[in-house]
Amino acid sequence: MTLPSVSLIGSFRQHYQEVREAAEIFTAAGITVKSPPISTIIDRRQEFVRFESDSPLTSDHAIQNATLEKIFASDFVYVVNPAGYIGRTTAYELGRAHERGMAVYYAEPPKDLLVEVPGGTVLSPHELVAGIVRGGVQTSPIRRPRVAALPTADIVIFTIRAERLHVLLIKRGTEPYRGKLALPGGFVRPGESLEDTAKRELVEETGLDAFRIPLQQVHTYSQPERDPRGRIVTTAFLAIAPNLPEAAGGTDAYHADWVEVETSIWLDSDRLAFDHEVILKQALERTRRLMEHTTIATDFCGKIFTISELRQVYEAVWGFPLNPQNFQRKVRSTKGFIVNIGKKQAKQPGRPADLFRPGPARILYPPMLRPSQRGRAAPAQHGEPG
The missing domain is CATH 3.40.50 (Rossmann fold)
Structure with a gap:
């Protein structure tokens, strides 16, 4: 022995x-x-x-x-x-x-x-x-079980359509959750980073130009039972862009479309596959908070826009109306938020509105805070700028 x-x-x-x-x-x-x-x-x-x-x-x-x-x-x-x-x-x-x-x-x-x-x-x-x-005592190395997980990337891409906040969702063409809506995304391939995977999946499943849509990481989701196919860990990416075209499904998605966020989340949450309802809600709240403290709201606008169009972005994302006069005063007084280009909006009834472009600032000071509320947003009181 x-x-x-x-x-x-x-x-x-x-x-x-x-x-x-x-x-x-x-x-x-x-x-x-x-x-x-x-x-x-x-x-x-x-x-x-x-x-x-x-x-x-x-x-x-x-x-x-x-x-x-x-x-x-x-x-x-x-x-x-x-x-x-x-x-x-x-x-x-x-x-x-x-x-x-x-x-x-x-x-x-x-x-x-x-x-x-x-x-x-x-x-x-x-x-x-x-x-x-x-021989009753274990002296050999203890082999602790290791978790083998597959990485994926999912994309939450928001845009404003008809003055309402929309998210891009695909209808799954394969199991699991065949026929249910899901965020665009997929498995990381050899040699890819998570960012590479997010961009590739965005192109393959939607036909959109991923290189003109900046992506930022939101969160990593690793609950053991989040995917019935096995231990799959996903990192969610947030993208915000204006005037995005219709999307066309590809690979394991047989249809891709812009879905109004209120409808996709609160009216029928069972429509979403995997844990994508959780991911979507957290990405939405992340966007709302970013709009309070940064100039990210201008990412929803085109290269030039009016203050009224910018206010519509805040109303669509926050989910309640803002006082137009107070909003305009606050936006104009926030240094570096927007820049007047010295031109007017053409062919519009009434007094032509000034046109602006995004300013150099990235942080809003003072911040554009939402009114204090519990649960879902309530309509702003008169005099509150947002």
Whole structure:
């Protein structure tokens, strides 16, 4: 019978006598002790104590590295911790042993370190030796299960159509959820980044030009049961663009269309596949918050626009009307938000409106805050700019 090897860890400065006694028990049973050396301590003053077998000029860093190499070369680790004391250096070595998946046993339950101590791992040296000889003690590395997950990218792309907020959804042409609506997206291919996948899927499933639509990450969704095909982790990307054309489905989507957000979420939430209702709602709230603190609302507009058109963006995304006069005053007084190009809107009844382009600012100060509310947005009170 080939017996395993062991490394003993603990406070050599305080408990080396107990460490040495345990090492002698293992050695007598034919179990090789890789660390520490069965020797005499000659210097307790340094961070790592020195034995007769150590060079007194060796640095603490070199001593620690050499000790870790011996620990990792062992089959299992035994923690000698009288009264439950672990200590800082022992805690570090213990953590590294856990990282390697090594089997770890304790002389006593640890008291000064919150670690998981599985049942049957607190044994005296004699009990541990007896268990090893009988074959009833596990000393080989513990193979912790690893999760194999497939990455995907999903895209939430918003635009304004007929003064209402719309999101691009595809009708799935394959299982699972065949015939249900879903966000455009798909699996990451070899050599692709998540951003590359998002752009490719946007083109394949909708026919839109992904290179003129900037994408930003929203969140990563990793619930184990989110996809019936297995463990699939998706990262959602947000895109905002004005005047987007009709979309055409492709690959596993046999139809793609712009769907009004209110309809797609609140009137019939069961229409959406996977956890895409959650993703869509969080992307919508992210957009609403961005519009409070950044100039992202102008991304919904064309290259030039009126303040009335900008206000319609806020109303469509926030979901309630704003006072036109207060909104215009706030927008005009916010430095760098919009820039008057010195032209008027042509061929419109009434007084021609000024035309603007996005300004250089990216952050709104002061912010364009929504009125305080609970749940879904309520109509703004008179005098509130939004």
